[in-house]
Amino acid sequence: MMTDTEAATPTLCRLQLGSELRQIRLKAGLTSTQVVKKLLWSPSKLTRLETGDNATVEPSDIMALCQVYGVDEATAEQLKEYAAVTKTKRDWWQSTAFRPVIGPGANAFLGLESSASVVHTYQSEWVPGLLQTPEYVRVLHQNSHNGRSAEDIDRMVELRMRRQKVLHREPPLKYVVVISESVLLRQVGGPSIMRPQLAHLIKAASEPNIKVQVVPFKAGLHRCMNGAFCTLHFRDDTALKPLVHLEHLADSWVLRRQPDVELYAEAFNDLQALAPGPEESLSLIKKAMKEL
Structure with a gap:
């Protein structure tokens, strides 16, 4: 896990979060199909989370996954921090000046x-x-x-x-x-x-x-x-x-x-x-x- 979440960019947090979520799911012995059925999610939602493709990540979605995976409290809190960064910070190229191009x-x-x-x-x-x-x-x-x-x-x-x-x-x-x-x-x-x-x-x-x-x-x-x-x-x-x-x-x-x-x-x-x-x-x- 990253040691300095506060200094990390939103993109890095999304990528890190996705990578760790996938590793945790595999360690739990669950397929993506099993997970989305449990949570009543679309398959694409979990795929986007695991590849870091979402612009922002809802902490509530992370907590739902942690419960399914049986994640310990410390790890769950770290994953929530990653999600929080994506909600509170913006990468520089997301400004209105660059968005049109x-x-x-x-x-x-x-x-x-x-x-x-x-x-x-x-x-x-x-x-x-x-x-x-x-x-x-x-x-x-x-x-x-x-x-x-x-x-x-x-x-x-x-x-x-x-x-x-x-x-x-x-x-x-x-x-x-x-x-x-x-x-x-x-x-x-x-x-x-x-x-x-x-x-x-x-x-x-x-x-x-x-x-x-x-x-x-x-x-x-x-x-x-x-x-x-x-x-x-x-x-x-x-x-x-x-x-x-x-x-x-x-x-x-x-x-x-x-x-x-x-x-x-x-x-x-x-x-x-x-x-x-x-x-x-x-x-x-x-x-x-x-x-x-």
């Missing part, structure tokens, strides 16, 4: 990213979000969200910039990045946008909590050519297991099954082994910048 998939990912202690990401088309400059972000959104108002685009840019604060919090997010060489050569917005973006990437790579590697074209085939992904890892004092986030044009989703997570973790390790180390990768970035 955040879909369900993005909302879920923001919660996971803000709660993670380590993120491994592979990108083949663009600079990873946490390392993008405002100008680069703006061009991406103007292209991807053609027809959205200038105000909405401004909100999207500000949202991306706020996300990057996880790299400078205490303790900072450990961000391990592998990108394809194509990311360096694709002129998003032209040289005037790409030069500052590559300079920013070079500066970021010097931070102790950020590691950047580039997979050059000459490396040939690799296991991750079917698309970008990131794996998220959480603090040791939580019950949260690593998971994988995937995204495409219309939606995004999370993989939680252990075999799936292990598959992507192995693929990322293979990418790191294939790519040159940080110093040689830095040279590739500087070369691309010079050619602009």
Whole structure:
């Protein structure tokens, strides 16, 4: 269990609560079907609780589950505290300023990213979000969200910039990045946008909590050519297991099954082994910048 519930974000409390509830249910030898029948709940209600998908959690629902599971009083109180945080606090991206530009998939990912202690990401088309400059972000959104108002685009840019604060919090997010060489050569917005973006990437790579590697074209085939992904890892004092986030044009989703997570973790390790180390990768970035 987390030792500092008061300092935890609502998202982290939801995720922690869901993970512990599932473990307690399994330890009690109960299936989800048995539980929802006892409580006269819909199956989706218990699923949302166990995956942390609810925006808020009712303490009364937690107490009902604790009674079914035969949970001791101390554990029940801790679980109620998690639920209380989701009722009394709000994550920063839930503000009215950002709500118009955040879909369900993005909302879920923001919660996971803000709660993670380590993120491994592979990108083949663009600079990873946490390392993008405002100008680069703006061009991406103007292209991807053609027809959205200038105000909405401004909100999207500000949202991306706020996300990057996880790299400078205490303790900072450990961000391990592998990108394809194509990311360096694709002129998003032209040289005037790409030069500052590559300079920013070079500066970021010097931070102790950020590691950047580039997979050059000459490396040939690799296991991750079917698309970008990131794996998220959480603090040791939580019950949260690593998971994988995937995204495409219309939606995004999370993989939680252990075999799936292990598959992507192995693929990322293979990418790191294939790519040159940080110093040689830095040279590739500087070369691309010079050619602009």
